[in-house]
Amino acid sequence: MTFKMTWALVAEHADEWTGDSYREATMVLKDRVGAAVSKSGMNAEAQAHFRETFLNPLRESLFREGSSAINSGQPWSAAAGPLLVALTPAA
Template sequence: MTFKMTWALAAEHVDQWTGDDFTEAASVLDREVAATVSASGMNESAQAHFCEAFVAPVREGIAGVGKDAVETGRGWDHAAGPLLVVLTPAT
């Protein structure tokens, strides 16, 4: 099932990705948010904390409750701090 993932990182970045692999979606989110955070000027310790505190909980939800929601035709969203991720079935 194809779905769309949209994410927003407050005051920094908004993007989207479309595909059918929830594991790949989580990897894309990791990579893209990490690149944005890296370019923000945060030191490495702050970047690691950001990814652990905000990205990890959302990433885990993508392959869990997010996948379950999309596979039953519903959307799913999760916010953690300044990060918001939305999954929707593609139409």
């Protein structure tokens, strides 16, 4: 089932992606949010903390809870710190 993923990194970045692979969605989220974090001016330690504390847990939740919701025809969203991710079934 095709779904749309949108995300926002408070005061930094917002983006979207559409596809049908949850594994690919987690990689897109990692790459694009990671790129925004890298350009944010945070030092390397703060970037690593952001990835471990906020990004990685949301990627795991997207893969488990998000995929389950979308497969049931329901939207899903979750936030961790300054990062919000939402999935909606695509029309």
